[in-house]
Amino acid sequence: MNLPARPSGGPDRRGYFGPFGGRFIPETLMTALLDLESGYERIRKDRSFHADLRNLLTGFAGRPTPLYRADRLSSAAGCRVYLKREDLCHTGAHKINNCVGQALLAVRLGKRRIIAETGAGQHGVATATIAAKLGLSCTIYMGAEDVRRQATNVFRMKLLGATVVEVHSGSKTLKDAMNEALRDWVTNVENTYYLIGSVAGPHPYPMIVRDFQSVIGFEARRQVLREEGRLPRSIYACVGGGSNAIGIFYAFIPARTELIGVEAGGTGTSLGRHSASLSRGKPGILHGMQTFLLSVPTGNVAAVHSIAAGLDYPGVGPEHAYLKKMRRARYFSVTDREALAAFHHLTRLEGIPPAFESAHAVAGFWKERRRYRKSDLVIVNISGRGDKDIPRLFENGR
Amino acid sequence: MGAKKLILYLTAGYPDGSRFARAASVAADEGVDILEIGLPFSDPVADGPVIQAASAVAIRSGVTFERTLAMSARLPQSLPRVLMTYANPIFVRGWSRAFSLARSAGFSGAILPDIPVEELASIEPFRPPGFYLVPFVAPTTSPDRLSRICRTARDGAFIYLVSLRGITGARIGDTVAEEVTAVTRRIRRLTHAPVYVGFGIRTAADAEKFGRCADGVIVGSSALAALGRGLAPFARLIRQMRRKLDRLD
Numbered sequence A: 001m002n003l004p005a006r007p008s009g010g011p012d013r014r015g016y017f018g019p020f021g022g023r024f025i026p027e028t029l030m031t032a033l034l035d036l037e038s039g040y041e042r043i044r045k046d047r048s049f050h051a052d053l054r055n056l057l058t059g060f061a062g063r064p065t066p067l068y069r070a071d072r073l074s075s076a077a078g079c080r081v082y083l084k085r086e087d088l089c090h091t092g093a094h095k096i097n098n099c100v101g102q103a104l105l106a107v108r109l110g111k112r113r114i115i116a117e118t119g120a121g122q123h124g125v126a127t128a129t130i131a132a133k134l135g136l137s138c139t140i141y142m143g144a145e146d147v148r149r150q151a152t153n154v155f156r157m158k159l160l161g162a163t164v165v166e167v168h169s170g171s172k173t174l175k176d177a178m179n180e181a182l183r184d185w186v187t188n189v190e191n192t193y194y195l196i197g198s199v200a201g202p203h204p205y206p207m208i209v210r211d212f213q214s215v216i217g218f219e220a221r222r223q224v225l226r227e228e229g230r231l232p233r234s235i236y237a238c239v240g241g242g243s244n245a246i247g248i249f250y251a252f253i254p255a256r257t258e259l260i261g262v263e264a265g266g267t268g269t270s271l272g273r274h275s276a277s278l279s280r281g282k283p284g285i286l287h288g289m290q291t292f293l294l295s296v297p298t299g300n301v302a303a304v305h306s307i308a309a310g311l312d313y314p315g316v317g318p319e320h321a322y323l324k325k326m327r328r329a330r331y332f333s334v335t336d337r338e339a340l341a342a343f344h345h346l347t348r349l350e351g352i353p354p355a356f357e358s359a360h361a362v363a364g365f366w367k368e369r370r371r372y373r374k375s376d377l378v379i380v381n382i383s384g385r386g387d388k389d390i391p392r393l394f395e396n397g398r
Numbered sequence B: 001m002g003a004k005k006l007i008l009y010l011t012a013g014y015p016d017g018s019r020f021a022r023a024a025s026v027a028a029d030e031g032v033d034i035l036e037i038g039l040p041f042s043d044p045v046a047d048g049p050v051i052q053a054a055s056a057v058a059i060r061s062g063v064t065f066e067r068t069l070a071m072s073a074r075l076p077q078s079l080p081r082v083l084m085t086y087a088n089p090i091f092v093r094g095w096s097r098a099f100s101l102a103r104s105a106g107f108s109g110a111i112l113p114d115i116p117v118e119e120l121a122s123i124e125p126f127r128p129p130g131f132y133l134v135p136f137v138a139p140t141t142s143p144d145r146l147s148r149i150c151r152t153a154r155d156g157a158f159i160y161l162v163s164l165r166g167i168t169g170a171r172i173g174d175t176v177a178e179e180v181t182a183v184t185r186r187i188r189r190l191t192h193a194p195v196y197v198g199f200g201i202r203t204a205a206d207a208e209k210f211g212r213c214a215d216g217v218i219v220g221s222s223a224l225a226a227l228g229r230g231l232a233p234f235a236r237l238i239r240q241m242r243r244k245l246d247r248l249d
């Protein structure tokens, strides 16, 4: 449960994964980013940090999470399917892995105030949770549209002592929450730690978040070798900003396992109806990084849509852009409807209701199930549990 | 005209095309030295509520890169102007092509608040001759980075000194002027480029205070807010600022 000893592919010193990444951020934040980078390099070598991290990941976050052989799904699909159970993490999603790591880092950097953006509310809840545990003050930015869609998560954050700021600018969703968090950080940079929730943003965030999430893949690798004595043929994960996907991919990059990211295809292929930045976007610059972006020809960022609030983001982490360019990973999208069908499918077959986000990974696998033979091993990352989405289904059912 | 410069920011096409053009000519008449024309971007992370709202209005009314250039080309040749926007609207057109088009439309340079000096270095090769890129200095800039930033102020570029930790239109604290004076002094040892202070300068009194610290002041949110109320209050604000700055030397 350690940080990866040596990053295998990037980023380079300037924070680039090939042509993607970088630090496109106001000057006011540069010193904070450089401090973060050097602080992170220090803790990477710090044994007591690793001990604290290990303690929190086991006792608090609930790691390691099981790699579970899904027999009924396997026989329905015609191959051997394992689920990586991030849905069993404390707070209900993989987000806590990153939050625990970064919050410990914040404390080492002497920052007692934490801010974060959130879409579905999962990252906000995970941040508020670790802030409560470590006694840090916590402010969460959330788009007004998402506040409406994910009301119980707003309540949870408040129970945990966080201040939730509703963001009314732009599209009132995740990207606008991130804009507002950046504005807060520029204003309070000296006492505030910005705890970004995905492998997005300016360098060094994509690297730091990847390292903290890579525990998913290193565990899965050990577990699958123990169970099966071989590595899987494929891994499926959903991609919003890309943290659960890179988290499970990273340990397998040197191997021959096929890495497959599933994006949100929403309700159609035209701009504004989906949030499939890797499958349908073009290179662009947003939130501190050069990456694949959904933008209109003027250069303004496009509206995006997904049934899964956590995937509703017009950009994607720069390392995914690089993995796509290098053809080390493959990305495609599934629609809202396919994700919903997969939600019901997994719930009925395995008794595991996945988060709508994770249902995209399940749907992506299901769509491609005929590619596999009976003996093929496939891992699907269940990044979170569906509890937060069940009220939506309940309302729609009425 | 006084030696202290007055730089005015306007969002292209705000409140609408014709009032923008009239505001620009009022600005020229009232002695604005450089007009900073904002090409609105959907996600302006360095901007406060006033410029965010103006940008949203302009985007909704169809202001694009091409239309911003056309608006600039119609302004009097004698009024120096710089293009202010974010990285993406330039990046998607290709740095080199976008900068050349901007220069042809009368812009002498560009201000890109989400491009720090580290990234500026890789864009620099795409800059056409005689078209400058404005480097930013913030109160948080460390000494080693300061000298690197100052070295990039070339071809007539000024240094954009961000007065405070924050976004445009923020409230300026009491200690900011001292800090700005100190940073300006450090910049002067490193470059001859003029230093203009921006962010949070709202009133003629602010202009006077910060004009004293540096070579000039940049006014954005408060001018846009005045323009939202009408051309008369807008003209009055600029005139008062100009008068205060002129009395400084």
Ligand SMILES: Cc1ncc(COP(=O)(O)O)c(C=O)c1O
Pocket (backbone or CB within 6 Å): A093, A094, A095, A119, A120, A121, A122, A123, A197, A198, A199, A238, A239, A240, A241, A242, A243, A244, A245, A309, A310, A311, A355, A357, A358, A383, A384, A385
């Ligand atoms: C359960 C779950 N999965 C996936 C995501 C998408 O984020 P990422 O692509 O960074 O894993 C979210 C975001 O909120 C989430 O809550």
